Amino acid sequence: MSEDSAQNGRPKRGPRSKRIRPYALTGGRTRARHHLLVETLVSVPSYDPTLSETLMPESKALYERARGQLSIAELSVMLSIPLGVVRVLISDLAAQGAILIHPTAHTYHHDRNMLERILSGLRELPV
Amino acid sequence: MRKILIVGAGQSGLQLALTLREHDYDVTVMSARSPEEIRRGRVMSTQAMFHSALQSERDHGLNLWEADTVRIEGLGLSIAGPDGGRALDWFAPLDHYAQSVDQRVKMAGWAELFEERGGKLILHGVTTADLNGLVDLYDLVVVAAGKGELVGLFDRDAARSPYTVPQRALSLAYVHGLAPRPEHPTAPGVRFNIIPGVGELFMIPAYTLSGNCDILFFEGIPGGPLDCWDDHPKPAEHLRRILDLIERFLPWEYERCAKVELTDDHATLAGGYTPVVRRPVGNLPAGGAVLGMADVVVANDPITGQGSNNAAKCATSYLASILEHGDKPFDQEWMQATFDRYWASAHDVTVWTNALLQPPPPHVQQILGAAQANPAVARRFVNGFDDPSDFQDWFLDPEKAAAYLATA
Numbered sequence: 001m002s003e004d005s006a007q008n009g010r011p012k013r014g015p016r017s018k019r020i021r022p023y024a025l026t027g028g029r030t031r032a033r034h035h036l037l038v039e040t041l042v043s044v045p046s047y048d049p050t051l052s053e054t055l056m057p058e059s060k061a062l063y064e065r066a067r068g069q070l071s072i073a074e075l076s077v078m079l080s081i082p083l084g085v086v087r088v089l090i091s092d093l094a095a096q097g098a099i100l101i102h103p104t105a106h107t108y109h110h111d112r113n114m115l116e117r118i119l120s121g122l123r124e125l126p127v
Numbered sequence: 128m129r130k131i132l133i134v135g136a137g138q139s140g141l142q143l144a145l146t147l148r149e150h151d152y153d154v155t156v157m158s159a160r161s162p163e164e165i166r167r168g169r170v171m172s173t174q175a176m177f178h179s180a181l182q183s184e185r186d187h188g189l190n191l192w193e194a195d196t197v198r199i200e201g202l203g204l205s206i207a208g209p210d211g212g213r214a215l216d217w218f219a220p221l222d223h224y225a226q227s228v229d230q231r232v233k234m235a236g237w238a239e240l241f242e243e244r245g246g247k248l249i250l251h252g253v254t255t256a257d258l259n260g261l262v263d264l265y266d267l268v269v270v271a272a273g274k275g276e277l278v279g280l281f282d283r284d285a286a287r288s289p290y291t292v293p294q295r296a297l298s299l300a301y302v303h304g305l306a307p308r309p310e311h312p313t314a315p316g317v318r319f320n321i322i323p324g325v326g327e328l329f330m331i332p333a334y335t336l337s338g339n340c341d342i343l344f345f346e347g348i349p350g351g352p353l354d355c356w357d358d359h360p361k362p363a364e365h366l367r368r369i370l371d372l373i374e375r376f377l378p379w380e381y382e383r384c385a386k387v388e389l390t391d392d393h394a395t396l397a398g399g400y401t402p403v404v405r406r407p408v409g410n411l412p413a414g415g416a417v418l419g420m421a422d423v424v425v426a427n428d429p430i431t432g433q434g435s436n437n438a439a440k441c442a443t444s445y446l447a448s449i450l451e452h453g454d455k456p457f458d459q460e461w462m463q464a465t466f467d468r469y470w471a472s473a474h475d476v477t478v479w480t481n482a483l484l485q486p487p488p489p490h491v492q493q494i495l496g497a498a499q500a501n502p503a504v505a506r507r508f509v510n511g512f513d514d515p516s517d518f519q520d521w522f523l524d525p526e527k528a529a530a531y532l533a534t535a
Contacts, residue, residue, distance in 0.1 A: 035161065035250060036249070036250065036251075056264070058260070058264075081260060082254065082256045082257045082259070082260050083251065083257070084157065084249075084251045084252075084253050084254065084256075084257030084258075084260070084261065085257055085260035085261055085264075087249050087250075087251045088132075088155060088157070088249055088251075088261060088264070089264075091155075091247055091249055092247075095247065
């Protein structure tokens with residue numbers, strides 16, 4: 001482990017206070033990770049047929065389908081692959097840059113302006 | 128690079144995942160909850176860990192909260208007598224201190240550390256159908272989620288599981304403001320209070336989201352006065368009921384409770400489970416095999432406080448088995464051998480824990496009584512919590528106990 005991660009992982013505290021907020025334990029860090037929620041949208045940023053040929057069958061099917069933008073839930077239903085498997089495979093594809101995970105409202109839960117924009121957008125939906 | 132999937136983000140799963148990352152394994156952990164959700168959730172356990180388990184964390188730089196966490200210097204035993212008095216009351220030091228870090232703090236922090244160390248954390252409550260699809264994608268799948276449907280993949284081992292129903296009704300609260308025991312005010316210790324025929328109260332110094340605290344933990348014999356949690360009281364009522372029971376059965380401990388308050392809104396827990404040992408290889412409907420870990424395969428009652436210790440020891444044992452296996456396939460034979468190696472130590476814990484759930488036989492009463500007058504006996508009993516294999520050499524056998532007491 002690097003010195004750096006030890007410092008990040010360790011709660012920085014003085015004498016005991018009863019009222020430390022839980023997020024203080026991360027050192028105020030916000031994480032740029034994307035949650036793969038059922039509604040999270042994914043897409044292929046630049047389709048690579050050579051890469052597609054090297055993928056395992058399930059990953060290949062996901063990669064091909066995601067050439068158009070789709071949600072995790074849609075991919076699971078369309079390909080009859082359990083949700084947990086889709087999440088794992090998409091995570092692996094995203095880690096190698098083959099698939100882009102689009103931010104959802106969850107990503108912005110610390111950003112009040114963004115949340116208000118999303119909310120007003122929802123109110124204007126013609127339903 | 129070998130690919131390993133670990134389902135479950137508790138003590139055993141995350142410890143194994145983090146230590147495998149030191150050896151460049153491609154490790155994925157699937158957790159039903161995000162680190163933030165774990166922190167904001169309910170307390171999960173009492174998780175007191177003794178020296179050898181703590182050392183297994185230190186060896187890998189996982190002891191991130193050690194400096195901030197209260198040190199448990201010893202363990203004291205009291206047995207309630209008639210008229211609010213104590214039939215026995217002693218305290219003995221641990222050779223090395225123990226610590227309890229709230230799993231909300233530790234598991235959330237470890238999950239984040241795992242990602243920082245290059246592990247993949249997937250947030251998903253895993254089903255058997257998921258495992259069917261996942262097992263072929265990995266060299267090894269380990270199930271370390273002791274609660275939920277996946278436990279059903281592992282058959283109960285009847286020969287190793289003497290109980291078929293829960294042996295205690297469990298209830299706990301994390302509190303600030305508990306006064307120290309006047310007999311050892313500067314040496315924080317676990318207090319083990321026995322109410323004969325009724326149950327036990329453990330008082331455990333710990334570290335939580337808001338700093339150091341104490342855990343009030345009742346183990347109630349089913350059908351007795353401590354078995355009173357089926358209505359799932361709200362936190363404030365839950366604490367009030369715990370305090371009422373302490374006042375009624377353990378007045379000397381109630382004196383310490385005048386200023387206690389809950390550490391937070393999720394600081395209470397009640398429940399119960401049947402102690403069980405399961406077979407370590409889970410066979411999936413589609414044909415794959417997965418390896419069970421820690422409380423998935425060996426779930427003891429918390430009366431001996433060994434759950435997180437077992438989890439840490441299981442992680443250490445499984446890590447060694449995985450590393451030593453090199454590039455060979457993780458087949459069912461290897462899975463069974465890996466469990467058998469862990470069971471060599473878990474067996475001793477299981478036998479001792481199952482024994483302590485029964486009314487104490489005469490030789491155990493003699494040992495606990497002798498400890499009142501003889502510090503060496505008390506010290507041996509207390510330090511057995513770190514190394515339970517010692518108990519088979521004296522505590523668990525009437526003849527060996529008599530032989531030891533004759534020379535102690």
